[in-house]
Amino acid sequence: xxxxxxxxxxxxxxxxxxxxxxxxxxxxxxxxxxxxxxxxxxxxxxxxxxxxxxxxxxxxxxxxxxxxxxxxxxxxxxxxxxxxxxxxxxxxxxxxxxxxxxxxxxxxxxxxxxxxxxxxxxxxxxxxxxxxxxxxxxxxxxxxxxxxxxxxxxxxxxxxxxxxxxxxxxxxxxxxxxxxxxxxxxxxxxxxxxxxxxxxxxxxxxxxxxxxxxxxxxxxxxxxxxxxxxxxxxxxxxxxxxxxxxxxxxxxxxxxxxxxxxxxxxxxxxxxxxxxxxxxxxxxxxxxxxxxxxxxxxxxxxxxxxxxxxxxxxxxxxxxxxxxxxxxxxxxxxxxxxxxxxxxxxxxxxxxxxxxxxxxxxxxxxxxxxxxxxxxxxxxxxxxxxxxxxxxxxxxx
Amino acid sequence: xxxxxxxxxxxxxxxxxxxxxxxxxxxxxxxxxxxxxxxxxxxxxxxxxxxxxxxxxxxxxxxxxxxxxxxxxxxxxxxxxxxxxxxxxxxxxxxxxxxxxxxxxxxxxxxxxxxxxxxxxxxxxxxxxxxxxxxxxxxxxxxxxxxxxxxxxxxxxxxxxxxxxxxxxxxxxxxxxxxxxxxxxxxxxxxxxxxxxxxxxxxxxxxxxxxxxxxxxxxxxxxxxxxxxxxxxxxxxxxxxxxxxxxxxxxxxxxxxxx
Ligand SMILES: Cc1cc2nc3c(=O)[nH]c(=O)nc-3n(C[C@H](O)[C@H](O)[C@H](O)COP(=O)(O)OP(=O)(O)OC[C@H]3O[C@@H](n4cnc5c(N)ncnc54)[C@H](O)[C@@H]3O)c2cc1C
Ligand SMILES: Cc1cc2nc3c(=O)[nH]c(=O)nc-3n(C[C@H](O)[C@H](O)[C@H](O)COP(=O)(O)OP(=O)(O)OC[C@H]3O[C@@H](n4cnc5c(N)ncnc54)[C@H](O)[C@@H]3O)c2cc1C
Numbered sequence: 001x002x003x004x005x006x007x008x009x010x011x012x013x014x015x016x017x018x019x020x021x022x023x024x025x026x027x028x029x030x031x032x033x034x035x036x037x038x039x040x041x042x043x044x045x046x047x048x049x050x051x052x053x054x055x056x057x058x059x060x061x062x063x064x065x066x067x068x069x070x071x072x073x074x075x076x077x078x079x080x081x082x083x084x085x086x087x088x089x090x091x092x093x094x095x096x097x098x099x100x101x102x103x104x105x106x107x108x109x110x111x112x113x114x115x116x117x118x119x120x121x122x123x124x125x126x127x128x129x130x131x132x133x134x135x136x137x138x139x140x141x142x143x144x145x146x147x148x149x150x151x152x153x154x155x156x157x158x159x160x161x162x163x164x165x166x167x168x169x170x171x172x173x174x175x176x177x178x179x180x181x182x183x184x185x186x187x188x189x190x191x192x193x194x195x196x197x198x199x200x201x202x203x204x205x206x207x208x209x210x211x212x213x214x215x216x217x218x219x220x221x222x223x224x225x226x227x228x229x230x231x232x233x234x235x236x237x238x239x240x241x242x243x244x245x246x247x248x249x250x251x252x253x254x255x256x257x258x259x260x261x262x263x264x265x266x267x268x269x270x271x272x273x274x275x276x277x278x279x280x281x282x283x284x285x286x287x288x289x290x291x292x293x294x295x296x297x298x299x300x301x302x303x304x305x306x307x308x309x310x311x312x313x314x315x316x317x318x319x320x321x322x323x324x325x326x327x328x329x330x331x332x333x334x335x336x337x338x339x340x341x342x343x344x345x346x347x348x349x350x351x352x353x354x355x356x357x358x359x360x361x362x363x364x365x366x367x368x369x370x371x372x373x374x375x376x377x378x379x380x381x382x383x384x385x386x387x388x389x390x391x392x393x394x395x396x397x
Numbered sequence: 398x399x400x401x402x403x404x405x406x407x408x409x410x411x412x413x414x415x416x417x418x419x420x421x422x423x424x425x426x427x428x429x430x431x432x433x434x435x436x437x438x439x440x441x442x443x444x445x446x447x448x449x450x451x452x453x454x455x456x457x458x459x460x461x462x463x464x465x466x467x468x469x470x471x472x473x474x475x476x477x478x479x480x481x482x483x484x485x486x487x488x489x490x491x492x493x494x495x496x497x498x499x500x501x502x503x504x505x506x507x508x509x510x511x512x513x514x515x516x517x518x519x520x521x522x523x524x525x526x527x528x529x530x531x532x533x534x535x536x537x538x539x540x541x542x543x544x545x546x547x548x549x550x551x552x553x554x555x556x557x558x559x560x561x562x563x564x565x566x567x568x569x570x571x572x573x574x575x576x577x578x579x580x581x582x583x584x585x586x587x588x589x590x591x592x593x594x595x596x597x598x599x600x601x602x603x604x605x606x607x608x609x610x611x612x613x614x615x616x617x618x619x620x621x622x623x624x625x626x627x628x629x630x631x632x633x634x635x636x637x638x639x640x641x642x643x644x645x646x647x648x649x650x651x652x653x654x655x656x
Contacts, residue, residue: 015589056585
């Protein structure tokens with residue numbers, strides 16, 4: 001039995017190191033050389049997703065009793081960092097799937113867990129997470145999608161935005177408002193598990209109304225979904241009757257761990273940008289010597305390395321706290337804020353160091369530059385992180 | 398069906414290697430990893446057993462300092478168990494000594510088929526597999542690119558310069574697998590977790606019933622007489638195109654027997 005700390009099963013560090021080594025071999029052999037072939041034309045990397053399923057990554061954080069790997073937060077953060085060092089979109093393929101699984105495993109009934117988690121752990125059934133709407137993002141409590149009860153069924157009507165993995169998914173963790181909730185506060189927001197046919201034509205009143213064309217984070221789909229009189233069984237209400245009105249609180253708690261994940265993505269992209277900058281600076285010559293020998297560039301590298309190290313330490317510290325069962329709102333918020341901003345800064349620095357080549361699609365730094373801003377927006381913008389952090393700081397007043 | 402794969406654990410080729418100046422042996426004090434040349438044998442064995450719908454893949458390795466890191470990698474890919482032979486008296490073994498040790502370990506497992514790499518990445522004498530077959534007195538086939546088991550017959554496509562020969566022999570037999578003919582799988586994370594719990598039997602010379610005089614430095618009849626630095630790579634030949642460059646390139650490739 002592996003050591004338990006406050007209910008978190010700790011992953012053996014030797015085993016974690018071996019997992020990371022195997023993942024690194026794959027990222028270097030298969031991901032880094034080919035990412036742009038899929039990213040630029042916005043093509044889904046089917047073979048990469050299959051290999052991720054073979055590694056077991058669709059079950060990375062799903063409890064082992066349902067067939068998952070049940071990795072601790074630290075190991076999961078390292079996995080996300082390594083995937084993102086190769087190509088940030090790969091982290092996206094499993095992230096909202098695992099947020100959906102986390103909601104089910106943490107708040108679902110035993111029947112709900114048994115129904116969905118085993119096939120989600122293998123990647124055979126894919127999940128996504130649907131909170132945002134055209135008119136509500138940061139202010140998630142203002143969402144408008146409605147769920148009305150009709151006997152043993154619920155009828156869903158509304159439009160959801162920014163559903164990553166929405167097309168591939170067979171289950172959607174959907175946040176909708178039940179009528180007795182008040183619009184002004186987050187009352188009545190409830191999580192349902194929608195079952196749909198994967199693909200662009202879902203049927204039964206669920207449709208993919210639009211595929212969003214994105215600056216970065218390409219290769220995997222982010223879609224708009226609409227629900228017109230879509231009917232759900234009562235047993236698709238997450239957590240049963242107890243779930244009514246608890247949806248937003250539960251979703252935000254799942255997102256708290258999601259923040260460590262986004263921070264880890266930032267670290268991965270920042271590492272990739274730094275590595276690219278360092279090797280280019282040693283090779284490119286100007287005015288008779290490698291540009292790394294010009295102090296302006298050398299100092300830039302020094303600053304980049306320092307920020308990268310700080311971002312990684314903040315992220316690992318947040319993961320460590322989560323694994324120790326400590327409160328993580330502050331640590332996760334700081335890690336997310338700093339690592340995502342660092343990724344953006346380092347991506348731009350790497351581009352400067354690459355000169356004109358940085359602007360060309362022949363080098364990967366333009367991809368880091370396009371991917372990095374997502375981390376400062378998704379799962380709580382930097383402003384929202386500052387809200388979270390300052391609230392935690394001022395909580396005692 | 399029981400398949401045994403010989404798995405050599407070697408110093409990480411990505412790190413700079415070093416020779417011990419007094420013996421000219423490669424220093425093997427750091428962690429050793431699975432020789433990539435043997436990952437093809439492991440993959441081939443797993444595919445054979447999966448294709449047969451049952452059976453077992455076991456590993457044998459001889460390595461210093463009770464090293465198991467490379468074995469764990471192969472166990473994570475899906476092999477069932479392993480025998481590791483480690484004994485201070487084995488230091489300085491030559492290829493025949495190594496073959497004697499591996500043969501003794503293999504015979505404890507009574508396999509239908511033994512797989513090995515054509516040559517290792519560090520020593521690359523390319524002789525150990527056939528010597529094992531000699532010691533065990535079983536037939537051996539070299540340079541396999543494809544293997545099929547049909548009852549008591551093993552059928553092999555044996556790679557040649559021109560293509561391949563179809564050869565076959567009776568089991569038990571030893572087959573050496575050409576590097577690159579299959580794509581070794583990445584270990585799954587569950588496989589990595591499971592590998593920690595898979596049995597690795599560690600044996601020394603006395604457990605194998607081998608005499609010190611036939612192995613190790615004392616049994617070695619092969620001696621490294623001298624080690625010289627590899628020659629610096631020479632600059633290539635530059636062909637100026639005066640309309641006949643393509644002919645010169647074809648001629649050059651012809652000399653290398655590439656075309
Ligand atoms: C590529 C991509 C994928 C996504 N995937 C998903 C997904 O799978 N599931 C999902 O549910 N959502 C997803 N999202 C949505 C994402 O979570 C939201 O975009 C994000 O929460 C911001 O919301 P918004 O876009 O509505 O911006 P807004 O909330 O409108 O924010 C606009 C600006 O106002 C600022 N702001 C807002 N409120 C405050 C405040 N109180 N104080 C200070 N500043 C404030 C924000 O920081 C921001 O700068 C995705 C988004 C993107 C871009
Ligand atoms: C204590 C100790 C010290 C050693 N010191 C040295 C040293 O200094 N220098 C050195 O070259 N070797 C050393 N060896 C390793 C051993 O002597 C070599 O394995 C042997 O010389 C085989 O030569 P090769 O690598 O050319 O094999 P090859 O004939 O090229 O190998 C072909 C295939 O045979 C199998 N095989 C070969 N060796 C092994 C093995 N050890 N275990 C499992 N399968 C194997 C593999 O499948 C391999 O792909 C040492 C071993 C021990 C235990």
